[in-house]
Amino acid sequence: xxxxxxxxxxxxxxxxxxxxxxxxxxxxxxxxxxxxxxxxxxxxxxxxxxxxxxxxxxxxxxxxxxxxxxxxxxxxxxxxxxxxxxxxxxxxxxxxxxxxxxxxxxxxxxxxxxxxxxxxxxxxxxxxxxxxxxxxxxxxxxxxxxxxxxxxxxxxxxxxxxxxxxxxxxxxxxxxxxxxxxxxxxxxxxxxxxxxxxxxxxxxxxxxxxxxxxxxxxxxxxxxxxxxxxxxxxxxxxxxxxxxxxxxxxxxxxxxxxxxxxxxxxxxx
Ligand SMILES: N[C@H](CCC[C@H](N)C(=O)O)C(=O)O
Numbered sequence: 001x002x003x004x005x006x007x008x009x010x011x012x013x014x015x016x017x018x019x020x021x022x023x024x025x026x027x028x029x030x031x032x033x034x035x036x037x038x039x040x041x042x043x044x045x046x047x048x049x050x051x052x053x054x055x056x057x058x059x060x061x062x063x064x065x066x067x068x069x070x071x072x073x074x075x076x077x078x079x080x081x082x083x084x085x086x087x088x089x090x091x092x093x094x095x096x097x098x099x100x101x102x103x104x105x106x107x108x109x110x111x112x113x114x115x116x117x118x119x120x121x122x123x124x125x126x127x128x129x130x131x132x133x134x135x136x137x138x139x140x141x142x143x144x145x146x147x148x149x150x151x152x153x154x155x156x157x158x159x160x161x162x163x164x165x166x167x168x169x170x171x172x173x174x175x176x177x178x179x180x181x182x183x184x185x186x187x188x189x190x191x192x193x194x195x196x197x198x199x200x201x202x203x204x205x206x207x208x209x210x211x212x213x214x215x216x217x218x219x220x221x222x223x224x225x226x227x228x229x230x231x232x233x234x235x236x237x238x239x240x241x242x243x244x245x246x247x248x249x250x251x252x253x254x255x256x257x258x259x260x261x262x263x264x265x266x267x268x269x
Contacts, residue, residue: 003040005047006033009268012089016081016260018213018242022050023089026057035073042071051212054082056089062101063090070208077103078154080216084109084117084260104154118257121217124224125152134182140228149225156187157221165193165201174205188215192222199237200226213242220254223247
């Protein structure tokens with residue numbers, strides 16, 4: 001890891017349910033680090049360390065434009081927890097609706113009176129080409145062991161329903177399925193255990209990041225999967241290792257709610 005870090009780069013460290021982010025505000029003209037520098041900044045030993053880097057840029061059609069980069073340097077079209085953190089960074093005025101331009105579309109988000117932040121992640125894309133899959137298949141039960149459910153939230157998600165999450169090899173199975181040839185863009189792999197008609201436990205192995213303490217778009221995908229399978233109704237409480245999220249889906253946009261916190265601000269040496 002001999003990539004020189006961009007000296008003087010100002011950043012913020014934020015987290016949502018333990019999913020942690022380096023936030024780079026480029027709206028005042030600060031240049032975006034190179035892809036190799038982004039990888040170095042995300043490294044937890046040689047850099048700042050995070051699950052994703054989020055850049056916040058100017059936008060003519062929204063309050064800001066967001067981009068998301070995994071620690072392996074790949075860019076994602078969606079990142080639910082980072083999007084929620086962006087609302088806090090932009091001021092987080094309760095009751096104000098923030099419009100955030102992303103590769104998956106312009107999302108609407110707001111700070112709730114209890115301090116949590118919720119975002120409309122847009123509708124799930126349920127077709128096999130949307131995920132995307134390498135060949136035509138029913139996304140409600142993929143032709144894979146465990147017959148998982150697939151969708152896109154602007155990024156590809158596959159959700160397995162398991163009886164005992166603690167007995168599930170999340171890292172081994174997650175890494176194997178992430179790069180399965182059925183997923184030409186790879187995939188985020190979720191493992192969900194229903195704990196009631198309106199609740200589940202969820203672990204996610206993230207594409208390009210590995211196991212994280214929470215995954216916002218993964219929670220949306222798992223909630224949609226449960227509702228499509230008839231395992232839950234419109235709103236689901238989702239307990240993840242780093243904290244609790246909530247997902248609501250009534251057939252249109254998927255609303256993701258949860259905590260979003262500033263941790264510290266810093267400057268690269
Ligand atoms: N690793 C994901 C992006 C981050 C998703 C997650 N952190 C979230 O909150 O949605 C991907 O490559 O699609």
